[in-house]
Amino acid sequence: MTTQAWTFIFIGGTFAVYLTIAWLARVQDTQGFYVAGRGVPALANGMATASDWMSAASFISMAGLISIMGFSGGVYLMGWTGGYVLLAFLIAPYLRKFGHFTVPDFVGSRFDSNLARVVAVICAIFISFTYVAGQMRGVGVVFSRFLEVDINVGVTIGMAIVFVYATLGGMKGITWTQVAQYWVLITSFLIAAIAISIKLTGIPVPQVGLGASLQPEFSDGQLVYFLDRLNEIQTDLGFNRYTQAFVGAWDKANVFLVTLALMVGTAGLPHVLVRFYTVRNVRAARWSAFWALFFISLLYMTAPATAAFARYFMIQSLNGETEETLPAWFENWENTGLILWFDDGDGEVLYSGTDDNEIFRSGSLGQTELDEVRSQHQQWLDTGGLSGEDGREVLRTMGLSGPDGDIIVLATPEMAELATWIIALLAAGGLAAALSTASGLLLVISSSVAHDIYFRLINPAANEKQRLLMGRLVIGVAVIIAGFFGIYPPGFVSQVVAFAFGLAAASFFPAIVLGIFSKRVGTVPAVAGMVVGIGFTAFYIIASVYGGMSPWTFGVFKNGISPQGIGTLGMLLNFGVALSLTPFCEPPSAASREMVDSVREPEVSEPALAA
Amino acid sequence: MPDQGNREAKSAHKRYWRKNLQIMAILLIFWACASLGCGVLFADWLNQFRLPFTGFPLGFWFAQQGSIIVFVLCILAYCLLMNALDRKYQAELQALRNHSGY
Numbered sequence: 001m002t003t004q005a006w007t008f009i010f011i012g013g014t015f016a017v018y019l020t021i022a023w024l025a026r027v028q029d030t031q032g033f034y035v036a037g038r039g040v041p042a043l044a045n046g047m048a049t050a051s052d053w054m055s056a057a058s059f060i061s062m063a064g065l066i067s068i069m070g071f072s073g074g075v076y077l078m079g080w081t082g083g084y085v086l087l088a089f090l091i092a093p094y095l096r097k098f099g100h101f102t103v104p105d106f107v108g109s110r111f112d113s114n115l116a117r118v119v120a121v122i123c124a125i126f127i128s129f130t131y132v133a134g135q136m137r138g139v140g141v142v143f144s145r146f147l148e149v150d151i152n153v154g155v156t157i158g159m160a161i162v163f164v165y166a167t168l169g170g171m172k173g174i175t176w177t178q179v180a181q182y183w184v185l186i187t188s189f190l191i192a193a194i195a196i197s198i199k200l201t202g203i204p205v206p207q208v209g210l211g212a213s214l215q216p217e218f219s220d221g222q223l224v225y226f227l228d229r230l231n232e233i234q235t236d237l238g239f240n241r242y243t244q245a246f247v248g249a250w251d252k253a254n255v256f257l258v259t260l261a262l263m264v265g266t267a268g269l270p271h272v273l274v275r276f277y278t279v280r281n282v283r284a285a286r287w288s289a290f291w292a293l294f295f296i297s298l299l300y301m302t303a304p305a306t307a308a309f310a311r312y313f314m315i316q317s318l319n320g321e322t323e324e325t326l327p328a329w330f331e332n333w334e335n336t337g338l339i340l341w342f343d344d345g346d347g348e349v350l351y352s353g354t355d356d357n358e359i360f361r362s363g364s365l366g367q368t369e370l371d372e373v374r375s376q377h378q379q380w381l382d383t384g385g386l387s388g389e390d391g392r393e394v395l396r397t398m399g400l401s402g403p404d405g406d407i408i409v410l411a412t413p414e415m416a417e418l419a420t421w422i423i424a425l426l427a428a429g430g431l432a433a434a435l436s437t438a439s440g441l442l443l444v445i446s447s448s449v450a451h452d453i454y455f456r457l458i459n460p461a462a463n464e465k466q467r468l469l470m471g472r473l474v475i476g477v478a479v480i481i482a483g484f485f486g487i488y489p490p491g492f493v494s495q496v497v498a499f500a501f502g503l504a505a506a507s508f509f510p511a512i513v514l515g516i517f518s519k520r521v522g523t524v525p526a527v528a529g530m531v532v533g534i535g536f537t538a539f540y541i542i543a544s545v546y547g548g549m550s551p552w553t554f555g556v557f558k559n560g561i562s563p564q565g566i567g568t569l570g571m572l573l574n575f576g577v578a579l580s581l582t583p584f585c586e587p588p589s590a591a592s593r594e595m596v597d598s599v600r601e602p603e604v605s606e607p608a609l610a611a
Numbered sequence: 612m613p614d615q616g617n618r619e620a621k622s623a624h625k626r627y628w629r630k631n632l633q634i635m636a637i638l639l640i641f642w643a644c645a646s647l648g649c650g651v652l653f654a655d656w657l658n659q660f661r662l663p664f665t666g667f668p669l670g671f672w673f674a675q676q677g678s679i680i681v682f683v684l685c686i687l688a689y690c691l692l693m694n695a696l697d698r699k700y701q702a703e704l705q706a707l708r709n710h711s712g713y
Contacts, residue, residue, distance in 0.1 A: 066675075071654070074674030078646045081679045085642045088686045089635045093693075207676060211665030225666025243671040245655040256651045263646075283694050290686045297679050304675040600628055602697040 006424030007146045014184050014428050015161055018177050018435075022165030025173040030467050033170030034101040034447050035277040040175055042284040046291020048175045049275045051182035051432070052440040053080075053266075053292070054299055055131065056138025059185055059433035064405025066307035067314070070234075070242040072250035073307060075258045081293060081300050082259070083266025086509075088289035091267060092276040094516045094599045096285035101277065102444075103270045103508060104452045110515040112592050113523045117452060119530055123507045124270040124448045128441040129481070130500040131271075135441070136486025138434040141406065145336060146427040155486035158435060163479045166439050166446075167472045171278060174439045181432035186298055188422075188429030189409075193302045196309045196416045201226055206305035230312050237315065239353035242308065253557045257565030264571050265501030268508035271440040274447070282603055310408045313415040314351070318359065321349045329414035337362030337370065338404035342391040345381050351402070360395040361404040438482060446475035499541050502563070506533035506570030514578055519596050522588040525581035533574030540566045616711040620704060627700040634692050638685045645681035649673035 031037050040048070058080070066073025098106055104124055108117030136155055143154025165173045190206075197209035200218060213219075214226050231241040240247040246255065266272070275292075276285045317327050326341075326349065333339050340360045341349055351359040362370050373395065379388030395401065410430065413423045450470040455462055462470070507530045514521045514529075541563045543549035551560025561569070587593075649657060654670030662672045 071671050071674060074650055074671075074678075077675050078650050078678045081682050082642065082646050085639070085682050085685050088689060089639065208665075210676075211662065211667040211672070213666070227666045227668070227671075243658065243668045245658055245670055245674075252651065252655070256647060259647065259651060283697065286690045286693060290683075290690050293683055293686055297683050300679055301676055601624065602627070602700055 001420065003420040003423050004147065006421045007427050010421075010424050010428035011147070011431060014180075014432060017180055018161060018165055021176045021180060022168050022173045025165075025169040025176050027168075027170050027172050028468075030101075030451075030464060030471065032172050033468055033471050034443075034451065035274075036170075036172040036175045038099075038278060038280060040278045040280075040288075042279055042287035043291050044175070044179050045275060045279050045284070045288035047182045047295055048178035049272060049288065049292035050295035050299075051178045051185060051436040052275060053272055053296060053437070054185065054433055055437035056135050056430065056434035058299065058303075059189065060138055060141070060409050060430050061406055063303045063307040063310065064408030066304055067311045067408045068402060068405050069250070070240065070247075070311075071245045072247070072255055073304070075250075075255055075262065077300055077304060079259045079262025080266055081296060082263040084289060084293040084296070086263060086267040087272065088286065088293070090513050090516070091273065092285045092289045093282045095273060095512075096276050096279060097282050097599045097601075097603070098595070099277065101274075101451050102447045103273050103512075104448060105456075107508070107511055107515065107526075108452070108456070110588075110592055110595060111511075111523045111526045112589055113527060114457060116511075116523065116527050116530070117456065119527065119534075120508065120511070121448045121452050123503055123534065125445055127270060127500045127504055128444045128448075129485075132438050132441045132445075132478075132482040133485040135434040135438040136482055139431060139438075140486055141336070142410070142427050142430045142434070145332070145410065146424070152487050155483055158431065158438075159479055159483035159486070162435055162439050162442065163476065166442055166475050166479065170471065170475075171274075171443055174443055175275075175278060177439065178436045181436040182295060184432040185429040185436075186295070188425040188432075189299055189306075190302060192409075192413050192418065192422050192426055193306045193309075195418045195422060196313075196412060197305060199416055199418075200309055200312070206309075207301045210305040210308055226312070227308065230308060233312070233315055234353070237319070237352040237354075242311065249559050249562070251557075251559050254559060254562050254565055257568045258562060261505050261565050261567035261571075262501055264509050265503075265505040265567055268504035268512070269500075270448075270504075270508070271437075271444045273508075274444060275440075306409060306412060310412040310415065313412060314403065314408070317415050318349045318351050322347050327415065329411050332414070333407050333411055336407075337365075338407045340370075340395075342377055342395065343381070344392065355392075355396070357396070357401055358392060359403055360392070360400050361402065363398065363400045363404070365398075365400070442475050442478045442482065445478045446471050449474045499538075502537045502541055502567030502570060503534055505567035506537040506574055510571055510574040510578065514575070516596065516599060518582075519593050520587055521578055521582050522585050522592075524585045525578040528581055529574040529576075529578030532577045533570045536573050537566055537570035540570075616707055619707055623700060623703045623707070627696065630696055631693065634689065634696070638689055641681060642685050645673065646678040650678045 027033050062076050065076060095106060100106065104117050104120035107120040108114065139158040140151040140155050143149055144151045147154070165177050193206040194204050197206040198204050200215060201209040201212040202215050203209040203212050210226065212226060213223050214229055219229060227243055231243060234240065234242050246252050276288065279285050279288050318330070330339065338361055340362060342358050342360060344356065344358060349358055350356060373391045376389040377391030380390050410426060413426060450467065454470050455467050510533060511526055511530050514526060544551055544563045551562065553560045649670070650673040654674055657670035657673065658668040660669040661667060662669055
């Protein structure tokens, strides 16, 4: 059977499962709609959190980034898992004890201020829409590459599915669908990695295979560690050694700051935080944080292996090939612009880390611009450099050297010549990752608007029925807006994701942690801290990404601070402002202090005894 | 509830909270040492060693795998310790209640 036939089977099958679950998990009240009736077992919530968290970015892009960055790819691995430790220790159990519906709810109640609530709602909505845009791009990539349908058709199908199960079942439908989606995405990711690991190292555990020796047929019969061989290949071609720490712009200071910003940002992301409202009690909240990280770690420990194996295949299967001998996967992906070849005239591909590199990507270049570069390059080749322009130099100065990281995960099975059904399974996995995250985010948007704005601020007298209708209405509108982002993707998605983490790190995290661990911090310091934290972080990112501001060095950081890492400073600033204003401001009201006490108190009645 | 029982319940809660902070602080030290320490600050130095019996340079291993293993273990330890602490606290409260004939 062809890849395409398999893809239809897998995608059709998984979609049917999602819809069935949606029908079985439909809900009739706001408890069910926002927090799944608070009846989700810890293990299931852990699984749902894992697939909620692991987005198209984790599934499709992360291994690609690691593959290109080598050692520094660890910032994503550590950042996106280390945040769960902070979440489990500092936030999850207390938020569950508080036991309302949303994160702005907590901020608004603890700091006794509608201003704080509104600031939190704006952050939640901004972060969620930023993220959803990225998910929709992932859905588009998978559909257009594997089913060869128009991207718009693909996005519409994906949106229709999410629309059905999110409006019908709210958080309950989303939770159980996410559990199913976790299995689809983890199975597909692991099967591909295992197959490649066996092929290269003979070891069926990719995490171990990464540190093992190469199979004799790949190393001319010598016994050599895979990583050593990869380092050697990289150096031969003018790249840095794969395992070498702190190369290029990724100096120690930036690796440190970005890792910390991603960790803290992870702990402040609203769609992950709300998942902890859905479990039965505090104890279950702790366990579900453990299960979430455990299930996430299965993918995150595999990604570095996939990344390094893909790096090896990418270099080995391209270098020295000619127009006729180029592998089929190259042509499949060339159409998407994610990988391009500009020959220097000798007819042989060379992918290297120096100026003679011939492999590029189109990045944000439009088709017409790219065609222009191509025709200039052809002219340059035909005239022996007399007229036209060397396309390699043009693209290099634009920073478009090397393939786009997004093809790594999806193309590796093709590079490694694995069976067609594995390739198709990956397509279903990519869709599961994108759809599960999108639905979690849409629910945050819905609850922020329908619960925090409509019910808490505009119409507190609304009855259950009106609130549920409002929730469904908002989620429906949000799905349509998200679909719009998918069809007309904003070109700045990847940069904006850094924004989302920076904002979460600089706003929610300090506000929630101070709210729980200090009884003294009141309304004014907390709101001032959030506003300064967000303002500073947003200013730095906007100015350096869009305004051309050169990164700040403070006289100590050699390369300046990357916009991805600025959230760390924003967070410190938030803490600093809040804590230094506190002695001069009024302490929180007796009601707020009582709330902190009750949040810190473990549950008195054991549900096990009560049952 | 008589005043004395109330005071003792308060001090039990205080002890509970202090113990909670202690557990958290210790585990956060492990968290920071594995990731920001071994995975970042000392990674270049650690890279001269290898994880025994494998091809992993040690700093690289901490940055891409080791720290994640430590994170999972940290949360596991937290769950076990805290849930036990919760139970102990509840037993203390129960004893107080029985004592005061409440």
